[in-house]
Amino acid sequence: FVGPSGSGKSTLLRMIAGLETVTGGDVLIGGQDVTALPPDQRPVSMIFQDNNVFAHLDVWKNVALGISPSLKLDAAQRERMAGALSEVGLGALKHRKPGEISGGERQRVAVARALVRKHPVLLLDEPFAALGPALRRDMLDLVKAMQKTKRMTVLMVTHQPEDAEYAAELTAYLEAGRIVALRPTAELFAAQEVPGLDAY
Secondary structure (H helix, E strand, O other): OEOOOOOOHHHHHHHHHOOOOOOOOOOEEOOEEOOOOOHHHOOEEEEOOOOOOOOOOOHHHHHHOOOOOOOOOOHHHHHHHHHHHHHOOOHHHOOOOHHHOOHHHHHHHHHHHHHHHOOOEEEEEOOOOOOOHHHHHHHHHHHHHHHHHHOOEEEEEOOOHHHHHHHOOEEEEEEOOEEEEEEEHHHHHHOOOOOOOOOO
C-alpha cells in the first residue's frame, strides 16, 4: 500500500488486525468473516515501525511472547523458537537485550516473533522506515523468503515506492481513505491516468 500521509494505509492494516473498528464493510481472511473477532483471535501478525520489542526482555523472550505470554514453552515450541531465531540470523544474540543490538536486528526480532506465531497473514506498517537503504533491502529479502517458504500473505505499507517495486507483486495506491488503483506494481507506477499518483 502506498499513498500520501493520512490516506488511510495504516488504518486499513489496523482494521484487518482488529485494532480499529470497521464502520462499513467486512474483513474476510481466507474466506472467513473476522470482522467481529478480537485481535488475538485473528490469523494475523503485525509488525510496526517501532515499539516491536520490550526493552527489559532479551531477544529470546521477546520472540517467545509470540507463542506464549507466560514464556513457558514445551520442547516442540522451543525447537520452533530455535528455528525462527536461526532463520532471521539472531541465534547468537538470543540472550541480548534490545538496547544491545542494532535497529535492523530489533526488527528481525519482530520478524522472528511473526514466524513463531504461524499465522497465514503478516501485516507490515512501515516496519523498516528507520533503516538505511541497504538494511531495508536485507529486511525485504528476509520477508520475501519467509513469504515464499511459509506461503504467507504479506501486506505492507510503505512510503518508499522503490520498496514496493522491489518486493511487491501488487501495489494499491490510496488517497483520502479509498483505494484509487490496485495493479501489478510495475504497471501501477508506469500508469499516467491514476489520480494523484504523479504528485505522490
